[in-house]
Amino acid sequence: MHFLRCRSSLRSCQMGPVIMSRWLTTLLTFFLLQNVLAIEVNPEDETSLKNAAKTVATTMIDYYNARDSKAIPGKFDETWWEGGSMFMTLIQYWYLTGDSQFNDAIQEGMYWQKGDDNDFFPSNYSQYLGNDDQVFxxxxxxxxxELNFPERDGEPSWISLAEGVFNGQIPRWDMTACGGGLRWQIWPYQDGYNLKNAISNGGLFQLSARLALYTKNATYAEWAEKIWDWSHSTPLLRKTWVIADTTTNAANCKDHGDHQWTYNYATYIMGAGYMHNYVRLPCPQASIVKTNRHYRPMVLKANGSKACQDCSRHLNSFFPKSGDHQIISDITCEPIDMCDRNQKTFKTYFTSWIGFMSLIVPTNVTAEVMGKFKASAVAAGQQCSGGSDGKHCGIRWTKKSEWDGTMGLEQQMSVLGVLNAVMVPFTADGPFNADNGGKSKSDPHGGHNPEGTIGPAPITSGDRVGAGILTAVFVLVWVGAISWMLVGGK
Known part of the structure; x- marks a missing residue:
């Protein structure tokens, strides 16, 4: 192949090898950089983690600032919900590192998208939003x-905005099919309206549990109980310790779409951690939760049981052989390179949520949990060798030092999530609540609440009839099995 043709003189032909040499040198350097440049992560060193997280977060914000919709704070191109998830991850980053350089962007985006009724349901996008979009x-x-992120004067408090989402979603609890549950989508013309899914219901369960612990308002705990019981009565939270992604109204929620996603498990585990903490409170409000039910993430009481083995098998699948059973992967899409932009963010929540949960449910297995997250963080850093600067991250961390060829805001977010999780043990405080230093004020009327009631109507005794003892056993065994998986199920 001739890379330079001779034209009018021998001199022009003689320049060919020189130009060819430069071209090869540039190309060789580019490919070498992909293997040499990466983000070094020492999971035992806080400074190393903070430096790595800053590099990842800065690149993520570069994507955010370069989006076509940058004139609208908090709005991403062709998606809305990811703004909330990115800000959540950056708030965690701020809390763990003390780096406040992104705080203005976080505040601006959060307040801009809060909507007219302070419930994160802005009229510009409400016609196509799903329940899971809003709950994020x-x-x-x-x-x-919970982390005392700074609030702006004249704006609603963070907790009141979370309460606004709760007050906006509870009226959508759908009793027309399946005995309850949130639909995936809000409007009948949307694809997915006739589905009820794990992340919408699990997200509201988690939000309710966290509001219960922060505010000590028993209504939130009652709804957390109700959502858990309903989920457990459907394939979304099965006795076999599998979380289905979806179920349909047409089948009265007896069928199940079984794509396995990390964030579905994480949202129920996170909420269970908060409810475990809530029921231990020495206060009358906690008595409304069934006394025979204790949400016990990361405990070992069910160790060795068949149920634990079943649970560990399902959760271990997210740590596949390709990563030496130590590196997390969203196995439904990553091995076949078919993850869409939403799915590329899912590991963010599994790692960061469970990492933060260790602060409120500390046990002797925290080190084992972090062991897998540490290995994942190191591998994630090695994947950050893409782009001209060699710092853009891929999503397939199991490929380790071989960059997978993808890059984007979502990839950066996932890496930041696992780095956040590994930084958690270096802090001794938080999450805060109204009784232990939380500064954000509760407003149970948050959001649009025309009846003026404090939250939704109280749950009746009939509402509490459901899974009962079976649910209690489920909680104890399932969340205990998580520990067995992390400690003995390797």
Whole structure:
């Protein structure tokens, strides 16, 4: 192949090898950089983790600032919910590192998207939003409240915004099919309206549990109980310790879409951690929770049981052989390179949520949990060798030092999530609540609440009839099995 043709003189032909040499040198350097440049992560060193997280977060914000919709704070191109999840991850980053350089962007985006009724349901996008879209902004708001993220004068408190989401979603609890549950989508013309899914219901369960612990308002705990019981009565939270992604109204929620996603498990585990903490409170409010039910993430009482083995098998699948059973992977899409932009964020929540949960449910297995997250963080850093600067991250961390060829805001967010999780043990405080230093004020009337009631109507005794003892056993065994998986199920 001739890379340079001779034209009018021998001199022009003789330049060919020189130009060819430079071209090869540039190309060789580029490919070498992909293997040499990466983000070094020492999971035992806080400074190393903070430096790595800063690099990842800065690149993520570069994507955010370069988006076509940058004139609208908090709005991403062709998606809305990811703004809430990114801000949630950045709030965690701020809390763990003390780096406040992104705080203005977080505040601006969060307040801009809060909607006219302070419930993260802005009229510009409400016609196509799903329940899961809205709840992620609520989870971002309660994260801000729990971590004492700065509030602006004249704006609603973070906790009141989270309560606004709760008050907006509870009226959508659908009794027309399946005995309850949230639909995936809000409007009948949307694809997915006839589905009820794990992340919408699990997200509201988690939000309710966190509001219960922060505010000590028993209504939130009652709804957390109700959502858990309903989920457990459907394939979304099965006795076999599998979380289905979806179920349909047409089948009265007896069928199940079984794509396995990390964030579905994480949202129920996170909420269970908060409810475990809530029921231990020495206060009358905690008595409304069934006394025979204790949400016990990371305990070992069910160790060795068949149920534990079943649970560990399902959860271990997210740590596949390709990563030496230590590196997390969203196995439904990553091995076949078919993850869409939403799915590329899912590991963010599994790692950061469970990492933060270790602060409120400390046990002797925390080190084992972090062991897998540490290995994942190191591998994630090695994947950050893409782009001209060699610092853009891929999503397939199991490929380790071989960059997978992808890059984007979502990839950066996932890496930041696992780095956040590994930084958690270096802090001794938080999450805060109204009784232990939380500064954000509760407003149970938050959001649009025309009846003026404090939250939704109280749950009746009939509402409490459901899974009963079976649910209690389920909680104890399932969350205990998580520990067995992390400690003995390797």
């Amino acid at each position: 902004w609520g989870l971002a708001a309660i994260t801000a409240g």
